[in-house]
Amino acid sequence: MFTACQNAVSEINKPNVNNDQTETVPEDPNAKFRDSLGEHSFNGAEFKIQVFENASNNLLVDTESETGDPYNDTMYRRNREIEERFNVVIKQIITNDDALA
Numbered sequence: 001m002f003t004a005c006q007n008a009v010s011e012i013n014k015p016n017v018n019n020d021q022t023e024t025v026p027e028d029p030n031a032k033f034r035d036s037l038g039e040h041s042f043n044g045a046e047f048k049i050q051v052f053e054n055a056s057n058n059l060l061v062d063t064e065s066e067t068g069d070p071y072n073d074t075m076y077r078r079n080r081e082i083e084e085r086f087n088v089v090i091k092q093i094i095t096n097d098d099a100l101a
Contacts, residue, residue: 040086041086041087042086042087042088043087044087044088044089045087045088045089046088046089046090046091047088047089047090047091048091048092048093049061049062049090049091049092049093050092050093050095051092051093051094051095052095052096052097053094053095053096053097054096054097060075060092060094061075061079061090061092062075062076062079062090062091062092063075063076063079064076
């Protein structure tokens with residue numbers, strides 16, 4: 001008399017067996033470090049940054065070459081990667097401002 005209910009209950013109690021042999025793709029460990037800026041080309045345009053240089057502060061944002069100094073070399077590599085990725089030329093405009101010293 002309650003046959004339909006018995007079938008529904010027995011279906012619920014059956015273990016879910018999945019025989020599909022799917023390959024798991026490993027998660028990219030660097031995914032959390034990627035930005036969402038997308039792919040853009042600025043056709044070699046100059047990206048100018050004005051920096052103030054004085055005796056007490058070194059606020060430079062670019063350097064011409066690697067020198068072996070970790071700070072300098074990191075700044076150099078970062079800027080070259082940005083230039084290559086976005087097809088821009090980073091140019092810093094140095095303004096001497098001893099009044100801030």
